[in-house]
Amino acid sequence: MDINEIRRHNARLLADQFKTLSGFADYIDRSQTYVSRFIGRNPTKGIGNKIARKIEKSFDKPHGWLDTLHSSLDDNDGKDQPATLRKATNAPNTDEIAASHSYRLLTRIVELEEKAKEFQEQAQLEQFRLEKMVASEFVEHMEKVGSKVRTNVYKNSYDLIDHPSWKRVTLHIPKARQPVVIYQNELEAINPDAVVIAIPNTPFTLFYAIPKKDYQELASGNEPLPGIFALTFDVVKITVNKTSLLPWGIFGSE
Incomplete structure (x- = not known):
């Protein structure tokens, strides 16, 4: 397996913790369309270094975890790695995902309202x-x-x-x-x-x-x-x- 296939396999292990692909996408702060391109049924692109590190950080995995083939999330692949680098990943519950999504949505709404107010004030001044x-x-x-x-x-x-x-x-x-x-x-x-x-x-x-x-x-x-x-x-x-x-x-x- 090449690096793209290994990363895709490992990313799917992580995504399988969620009921839907959108849950995984929300958790790593990306759109479902973007995620489906590399772990969907018919992927069209590989997982680049930047998004690989993003996924690892989101799931509290050590640097490079996605680049090594794993049979399961608990698989240590025979490597005697320090426990601090092999933290068990618990699947986030739906309440945590909903709260995270709501917070990001609320933050975005506040940003848009501030921009709209600023634009209105500028228009009034003009x-x-x-x-x-x-x-x-x-x-x-x-x-x-x-x-x-x-x-x-x-x-x-x-x-x-x-x-x-x-x-x-x-x-x-x-x-x-x-x-x-x-x-x-x-x-x-x-x-x-x-x-x-x-x-x-x-x-x-x-x-x-x-x-x-x-x-x-x-x-x-x-x-x-x-x-x-x-x-x-x-x-x-x-x-x-x-x-x-x-x-x-x-x-x-x-």
């Missing part, structure tokens, strides 16, 4: 930076056309001074590629002369403006709930309530 940048560009653009801008008490709304058509607008910046939804109560509270949607682009930010007359007409035919109309801006198709829009302004193009 969105805050984006909103601040776009708002600054909006103010700069309005000043270029001769209108001073003053923030309003309402979130995302601005009062315009010396603008020929508008006295107040509300500015909305989409999150990623999510649609922007503006409800009736928000529009009634702010009462803007125009709703402005900003789409950060390269190299310029695109601004889409919907004057009051138009957004009232668009919203009147779109009621997600009785008596509650809304504007839904699709940032991919560039439509509001399925009606196409044209850019109001592109920074740097003037």
